[in-house]
Amino acid sequence: MREEAERWLRSLPNELAPHREVMRALMREAERDPAIRVLVVGCSLGRGAADELSDVDAMYAVADTAWRDAVRESAGVVRRVGDVIDMHQQIIEPANRELVPYQHTFAQYASGVQLDLVVAVARDRQAPRPDWMVLYDPDGRIVGEPQATAATEELVRRWMHVALVHLSACAKYLTRGSLWEANAQLDAARAELWRLWAVAERIADPQYGLTAVLDAPDAPMPGNIEATVAGLDRRALRSAAMSCAEILVWTWPRAISTVATADLAMPPLAEWVLKQLRDVAT
The missing domain is CATH 1.20.120.330 (Nucleotidyltransferases  domain 2)
Structure with missing residues (x-):
């Protein structure tokens, strides 16, 4: 998984070098924290459509028992990733009460990169979204064919x-x-x-x-x-x-x-x- 992620990161064009460094730093944080079980990036980066103005849209999936600790510590993680100009964090309560809350963080880095980071509870198994690039998944939790969200x-x-x-x-x-x-x-x-x-x-x-x-x-x-x-x-x-x-x-x-x-x-x-x-x- 590490080699595949690194290969994908190296394949990104030079204009995405600052984004690459943010994602590598997110990977390092995931590897050093046993509570983090999954790191994925998505949206334009995952689709291969990103440019220098694109955000890094990322998700950490953490062990259920460690979620509250991860939320408390996430600001420190974001600051270790890069030089933060400003940051805003909030807990999102889904309208569907069967779904668990998650934390969203927006951070503006001095490099110009903007980070949208979700900290969510990890599922035992989860199919990837079509725009996901999995950067860290030591347990093999992201499995199966990519699934887009269909309208009901x-x-x-x-x-x-x-x-x-x-x-x-x-x-x-x-x-x-x-x-x-x-x-x-x-x-x-x-x-x-x-x-x-x-x-x-x-x-x-x-x-x-x-x-x-x-x-x-x-x-x-x-x-x-x-x-x-x-x-x-x-x-x-x-x-x-x-x-x-x-x-x-x-x-x-x-x-x-x-x-x-x-x-x-x-x-x-x-x-x-x-x-x-x-x-x-x-």
């Missing part, structure tokens, strides 16, 4: 509902003349549209929305998606929101049909929101 019917329906609610709020704020708030709601609706588009195009990890679409080789963009962007002008924002709603309506049948075989009808809220937007005075 519940998620697809939720994303559509949330998008429509944001567009409804956009219409309300346009009517009130609050253009900043209308623009924020339009941006939020478009974020959900990207997730639905990724589902419709059968792109892996659609929960990442735009990032998933851009990372998929040769993935098409939604037609007229540029029309969903506008400045702080009521007429332009209304037109952009209408375009966003129309693309949602067009995308919905393909998105829902990838995860469901029944109840494929357009949500009634869609027509209501379209009417709201049409009725906004400009």
